[in-house]
Amino acid sequence: MNSRGNGTTTAAKPRVVIIGSGFAGYHTAKSLAKRTKGEIEIVVVSPTNYFLYLPLLPEVAGGILEPRRIAVALSDTLPPCVRHAPGEVDSIDLEAREIGWLDPEGVGHKTSYDKLVLAAGSVHKVMPIPGVNEYAVGFRGVPEAFYLRDHLVRQIDLAAMGEDDDEVTARCTFVVVGAGYTGTEVAAQGQLFTRALARSRGLDPDLMRWVLVSRGKVLAGLDEHLSKTADKVLRQRGVEVHTDTTMEEADAEGVQLSSGERIPTRTLLWCVGVRADPLIENLPIEIDGGRVVVEPTLQVPGHPELYACGDVAAVPDPSRPGESTAMTAQHAVRQGVLAGRNIAASLGYGSVRGYRHRDLGFVVDLGGFQAAAAPLHIPLTGFPAKVVTRGYHLAAMPGNRLRTAVDWVLEAVQPRQSAQLGLVRSPAIPLDTASPEVPQHNLGFPHAAPERTQAGAGASDGSG
Numbered sequence: 228m229n230s231r232g233n234g235t236t237t238a239a240k241p242r243v244v245i246i247g248s249g250f251a252g253y254h255t256a257k258s259l260a261k262r263t264k265g266e267i268e269i270v271v272v273s274p275t276n277y278f279l280y281l282p283l284l285p286e287v288a289g290g291i292l293e294p295r296r297i298a299v300a301l302s303d304t305l306p307p308c309v310r311h312a313p314g315e316v317d318s319i320d321l322e323a324r325e326i327g328w329l330d331p332e333g334v335g336h337k338t339s340y341d342k343l344v345l346a347a348g349s350v351h352k353v354m355p356i357p358g359v360n361e362y363a364v365g366f367r368g369v370p371e372a373f374y375l376r377d378h379l380v381r382q383i384d385l386a387a388m389g390e391d392d393d394e395v396t397a398r399c400t401f402v403v404v405g406a407g408y409t410g411t412e413v414a415a416q417g418q419l420f421t422r423a424l425a426r427s428r429g430l431d432p433d434l435m436r437w438v439l440v441s442r443g444k445v446l447a448g449l450d451e452h453l454s455k456t457a458d459k460v461l462r463q464r465g466v467e468v469h470t471d472t473t474m475e476e477a478d479a480e481g482v483q484l485s486s487g488e489r490i491p492t493r494t495l496l497w498c499v500g501v502r503a504d505p506l507i508e509n510l511p512i513e514i515d516g517g518r519v520v521v522e523p524t525l526q527v528p529g530h531p532e533l534y535a536c537g538d539v540a541a542v543p544d545p546s547r548p549g550e551s552t553a554m555t556a557q558h559a560v561r562q563g564v565l566a567g568r569n570i571a572a573s574l575g576y577g578s579v580r581g582y583r584h585r586d587l588g589f590v591v592d593l594g595g596f597q598a599a600a601a602p603l604h605i606p607l608t609g610f611p612a613k614v615v616t617r618g619y620h621l622a623a624m625p626g627n628r629l630r631t632a633v634d635w636v637l638e639a640v641q642p643r644q645s646a647q648l649g650l651v652r653s654p655a656i657p658l659d660t661a662s663p664e665v666p667q668h669n670l671g672f673p674h675a676a677p678e679r680t681q682a683g684a685g686a687s688d689g690s691g
Contacts, residue, residue, distance in 0.1 A: 240266070241268065243570055244326060245270070245272070246344065246345055246347050247345075248311070250556050250563060251566070252271060252344065252563065255563040255564075257309075259565025260563045262571035269308055270340075271310070271312065272311075273313070278625060279368065279369065281367075283335060284366065288366070288375040288376050290423075293630075295630075298369055299625050299626040304488055304626045312338075316328045318337075321343075321530060323339075325534065343533050345527075345534070346538050346566075347539050349502060349538035351497065356475065358477030358478050359477055366497075377648060380646070387428040396436075400493075400494070401417060401435075404440045406434035406447070406470070406498075412592055413448055414439045414560075415460070415461060419595055437466045438467045438469065442471070442476055443470065444470050444653065445470070446458075448550045450606075452608075452686040460593045469486065513528065513531070518538075519540050521534070521543075523543055524581055524582070526569070536559070536562035537558075537562055537563065542582055552582075561582070564665060587602065589601055590616040595611065600615045
């Protein structure tokens with residue numbers, strides 16, 4: 228691999244470059260390495276050296292899991308033929324078959340490829356709502372989850388010492404916009420976490436006010452059983468669920484809803500949805516709805532050396548003719564495995580297949596002993612659903628299973644740790660990835676300089 232900065236060169240094996248180390252990128256590398264038995268060179272380019280298991284991110288923010296439990300190191304779970312190039316891809320030359328990237332220290336690198344896989348994942352979908360870019364924080368990576376946990380602890384600590392009733396109320400109010408997987412699970416986990424924090428600080432747990440705002444119903448578009456169960460559990464716990472409602476404006480003191488209600492708060496979480504990574508927008512290939520058009524084999528038309536999978540790819544859905552697959556982890560994993568298979572076949576290992584899938588059902592963790600699950604479309608609620616949900620996650624994780632299970636056991640028998648570490652001063656990924664500058668002071672969320680989210684993050688809502 229040639230690079231501006233070290234000038235090293237490896238043996239002349241076929242080189243496959245994968246952009247992204249999320250669900251799609253990770254499973255492409257794993258599948259390809261297994262089928263080619265280490266006889267080709269595989270390079271994964273991504274900002275982080277780990278695969279992030281997004282579905283459990285709300286449990287990091289809720290103080291249940293440590294961040295490293297869901298960050299599985301690539302070097303620990305992928306064979307030696309897979310090398311990781313840390314950095315953000317900043318150029319793709321399809322004609323020259325070459326990509327460039329900037330490493331974490333700002334040094335530029337380039338490498339050629341024989342096959343290229345676009346698995347760069349997705350970024351926050353930002354609506355043109357006044358104040359969103361300045362006052363909301365997203366939820367797409369470990370730094371954001373870790374920071375949110377610290378932020379929740381800080382707000383309760385400040386509320387416990389507050390003397391102004393209005394300020395205490397605002398600090399104990401948390402607004403989540405978007406009731407997909409991410410928003411629903413963050414609200415569920417966060418509500419339990421802040422109530423526990425309140426009790427430990429001598430505050431009335433009933434002061435904790437969580438508001439979930441959604442244009443549609445909770446978990447809209449998914450299994451009706453999951454939607455109704457999640458809505459019921461949240462409401463029974465005291466979460467205010469505002470469906471058929473939008474946020475009209477945000478400022479430093481709170482948010483304005485379309486219903487006319489104004490909610491004072493210091494915490495605004497934006498979980499509305501995602502769009503494909505903008506890395507693909509200027510490539511000379513066909514784009515549909517912001518995603519790369521591909522054949523059922525995941526090849527990009529007119530470019531037999533180019534493949535796309537996961538959130539960036541508009542993969543034809545065989546179960547819904549004329550439509551593309553949803554941006555979920557299930558599809559990203561399967562497409563990654565298929566991309567690895569078909570690239571291996573193009574290099575002489577095995578045969579090519581088109582994409583097909585069977586819906587295995589979905590699970591949603593609602594904190595405590597509550598969950599909703601529909602494995603193979605069998606509706607489950609309560610503790611049985613919790614067992615299925617956690618079993619599914621352990622089976623789907625490529626590593627750290629024992630450590631994750633131990634954290635779950637400890638959470639069941641001991642209070643959650645509530646130390647505010649202050650290790651992350653701001654989210655590593657600001658909400659608006661296109662904004663040249665983001666204010667540094669709002670809502671207790673001092674934002675960092677803009678950059679894209681982790682490449683290949685996979686599922687748009689962390690869905691299973």
